[in-house]
Amino acid sequence: MLVVMQSNASADEIRAICERIEELGFRAHSVEGTERYAIAVTGDLHGIESCGLEELPGVAEIIRISKPFKPENTVVRFPNSDVTIGGEEFAIIAGPCSVESREQTMKVAEKVAAAGARMFRGGAYKPRTSPYAFQGMGVEGLKILAEVRERFGMLIVTEAVDKEALEAIEDYADMIQIGARNMQNFSLLKRAGRSPLPVLLKRGLSATLEELLMAAEYIMSEGNRNVVLCERGVRTFADHSRNTLDLSVIPAAQKLSHLPIISDPSHGTGKRDRVIPLALASAAVGADGLIVEVHHDPDHALSDGAQSMFPEQFAAMVSQLRGILPVVHRTLSDKPVKPRAAVKPEAGRS
Ligand code: PEP
Ligand code: MN
Numbered sequence: 001m002l003v004v005m006q007s008n009a010s011a012d013e014i015r016a017i018c019e020r021i022e023e024l025g026f027r028a029h030s031v032e033g034t035e036r037y038a039i040a041v042t043g044d045l046h047g048i049e050s051c052g053l054e055e056l057p058g059v060a061e062i063i064r065i066s067k068p069f070k071p072e073n074t075v076v077r078f079p080n081s082d083v084t085i086g087g088e089e090f091a092i093i094a095g096p097c098s099v100e101s102r103e104q105t106m107k108v109a110e111k112v113a114a115a116g117a118r119m120f121r122g123g124a125y126k127p128r129t130s131p132y133a134f135q136g137m138g139v140e141g142l143k144i145l146a147e148v149r150e151r152f153g154m155l156i157v158t159e160a161v162d163k164e165a166l167e168a169i170e171d172y173a174d175m176i177q178i179g180a181r182n183m184q185n186f187s188l189l190k191r192a193g194r195s196p197l198p199v200l201l202k203r204g205l206s207a208t209l210e211e212l213l214m215a216a217e218y219i220m221s222e223g224n225r226n227v228v229l230c231e232r233g234v235r236t237f238a239d240h241s242r243n244t245l246d247l248s249v250i251p252a253a254q255k256l257s258h259l260p261i262i263s264d265p266s267h268g269t270g271k272r273d274r275v276i277p278l279a280l281a282s283a284a285v286g287a288d289g290l291i292v293e294v295h296h297d298p299d300h301a302l303s304d305g306a307q308s309m310f311p312e313q314f315a316a317m318v319s320q321l322r323g324i325l326p327v328v329h330r331t332l333s334d335k336p337v338k339p340r341a342a343v344k345p346e347a348g349r350s
Contacts, residue, residue, distance in 0.1 A: 005039070017053065078175070091290070094291075097122075097308060118334070122145055126159070175199070176192055193223060200262075205243070264290070264292070293308040
């Protein structure tokens, strides 16, 4: 929830509101808007409506977080590159589910880069349903991903399953993925909120839109405003696909939130022959981009082979997208991103 202050509210009035919020057992975080000051309230907000905050001096209005506060949309940018998510450019993130070996990763990277991907995905830390399944290569995998950036000029997106992984990722990657299973891991979200890297936040397996937006709020309330939402399918009674890709959430999220939202038709369907149709549909409903799994030998992939596209399918998807994107006023850049050195977290931010 946001307590928006009147434009002429005094520092004493703002302080008094923060004190009252804390007294009531909530947390207050200041948010400096371009024209007005606001206080974001977090905690269990049940019953807060009856606490009379709107009556206090200096308060202009109270906004439930699910309503837009910032009128302009967030465009996530990446240092030393012209890649954006949430602007005119349609973002495509492609790569294998997991980094399995240097050879496998380079093969896939070469193919997706040649087909026009400017961002590369690959899990070095894998959240697997079974503890006995491949758990990822860890830091060795991150080093391979950093080499992909140097060789092919793509930005690197990779998943942090916990705080330790997140800290390692900050040394090697360009964007932190928080997976569906961790969407409500609030301590991880808060740590991501203190990272200098943008965050790709995937919707939980059974999360509502409001829960997804509140998870994003956890990240932003710690200072990191560069959050991209991701629809990756939810659990339903449907048994013809692994998950049900909920494309209706894309315009719904765009109505309520200033954050970009991309679609993951790979996890959203679980089957590679469904990925292209759902990718095209995602573009058509106005998604800000896609994240898709691609493998040069999906039958032998260590994770998610059934939903991983062959490189030729990925190239076909990109070319079909070129037909749809002008209709929704989006562009597709395939200019390679200039390679750059890894971002180190600033001292004192971790
Ligand atoms: C993934 O991107 O490989 C992944 C594990 O996704 P999700 O968290 O959406 O299941
Ligand atoms: Mn996967």
